[in-house]
Amino acid sequence: MPERPISLKDLARELNVSISTVSRALKNHPDISKEVTERVQALASELRYKPNPLALGLLKQQTRAIGIIVPDIVTFFYSSIISGIESVAREFGYYIVIASSNESLQKECENIENLLALRVEGLIVCISRETNSYEHFDKVKDNKIPLVFFDRVCRQSEFSSVTVNNFEAARKAVCHFYEMGARRIVHFAGPQYLNIAKERLDGFKQGLADCGLPFNEESALFVNLEKQHTQNLIRGILEKKKLPDAILAVNDSVVFVLMKELRRLKINIPKDIALIGFADDFHATLVEPELTSIEHPTFEIGEEAAKLLFESLNPKFNVKQVVLDTKLVIRASTLK
Amino acid sequence: MPERPISLKDLARELNVSISTVSRALKNHPDISKEVTERVQALASELRYKPNPLALGLLKQQTRAIGIIVPDIVTFFYSSIISGIESVAREFGYYIVIASSNESLQKECENIENLLALRVEGLIVCISRETNSYEHFDKVKDNKIPLVFFDRVCRQSEFSSVTVNNFEAARKAVCHFYEMGARRIVHFAGPQYLNIAKERLDGFKQGLADCGLPFNEESALFVNLEKQHTQNLIRGILEKKKLPDAILAVNDSVVFVLMKELRRLKINIPKDIALIGFADDFHATLVEPELTSIEHPTFEIGEEAAKLLFESLNPKFNVKQVVLDTKLVIRASTLK
DNA sequence: GTGAAAGCGCTAACAC
């Protein structure tokens, strides 16, 4: 067990002054004489005095902690967003406490409870893929703790959020397919109660419309974002005779499952099927052929979410929606 | 700003009893009458009373926080280890505070300072690739804070650690190359002041010896683990006339740079060059051809490190070295 | 069976 760290009391005793004198001297309070101030500061740095954050927190009613809830921390998408949040939090002198929901609504609720009990001063959340009810955020509101959603969001009139222009991204992807000659374009879509999945599907539809292509029941296929489920579904569709010319995948996990299955079936990308995914730079260029992808500014999403959160700490701040741009990066998977 | 959360005082006032009675009632203290206990607990749960962890921490001199320092949190290797740590920490009712060094020694030192100032009760650390002096861990010792290193370690006689059998893994990789017919086998090694790099190189040498192959100055190439540096070096070597039969890469970032360069130069894997990397399952099977790799039990490394840390919280615990096994998973990149 | 009081480390209002 650690022996107690140096406290103000220790310094005061050593120097034969009162605790409050020490406290003031350390803050260069003008009342304190130069001589005392110097002696105090000298001893403090010699003994490596560090104020006890617990005591400070108790006094000021603040923990300088912000909580983050993500579906998982292992995926590049989330870990790089966390990284962005961390860099801003560090600037503000806050630390981050990470909790992962493992894509489970129940765990998400528990995480909320735990982080509130921990007295975080704010929350940054990406809801799980299961999350289709939103009452658990009432508690956050009751506690008057600011909360910022990112990517997968809800209750946007009440909470700030950072998202990307999913609609436009999907629309553009379709147009790119069209320009490259594809006509039978299919979207592997996600659960429609998730804003991101819905926006992407809507953008996809708009893209088809813009290109004068019909949207019918064969145009979109719904996956629940579980790897196994995706895999089975993909096998089903690919083994049918009529392959599409092009597929837009709703996210990175879907796109990589898709690539593996296409490879297994010796279906050539992009000759037989062109492919666009929502994916990050690192992974998109790792695979062969390199993947045309809709890139999220992940680090920036994290930074923005954190900035928004710190703005919300100011009581007269109003809820705000930040929408960032994605970039369609064209690579080999769509170049015929 | 959040209005104050419910405190014992609030409950006491409401119920016309003293604070200490409330405190005891909530813990089912036998002294307190059933009737009072019930009233207290009823009100507490109605008002969603949660003890203030700051006050508790101040009193008991504990934060229930453990600090983690990693080179980065974005890489799968680290994020999945963090995930393992988190799962154990959660079991023990601790939360984790993550700091990343960005592979910088200076930032690593700052992180140590910050986390100690935060009064974490323990530290789990993977040193940066720059770290070749170790005095900054003196402070941790002075503060009597338990510390567990993982993967990249130092001062093993003083601190516990979790590593993998790098020597044996590299040795086996060489033998596998040999069995597949390779004779000119090269190792892309890391900085030798890092234990992992040294152990892997040593194992590599042993592997050559076991197979009756010579080790000479062309057998190993040193990279500093920076992507750009690796890339340049690789281009240099690959553009020379005499290509090796097989390459063992010291880690995943090197192996993926290597794969990209080989692809760019139209050098076929495994026909022209066989390849083995230290890499994770997800990425190894994402690439084409799938990569024979030495897989780390990443989640388990995190779990073990955390368990070790919680054991070290017990003052009569002795420093311990845990070595986990890797697995050579054979895939297309070494199958001629 | 319950309450009062001290104390964890710190700050700030109030003495003097």
Added chain:
DNA sequence: GTGTTAGCGCTTTCAC
């Protein structure tokens, strides 16, 4: 210019 005091939320010893 410096000390005293109260109080942040909680537990625990000591009174009654």
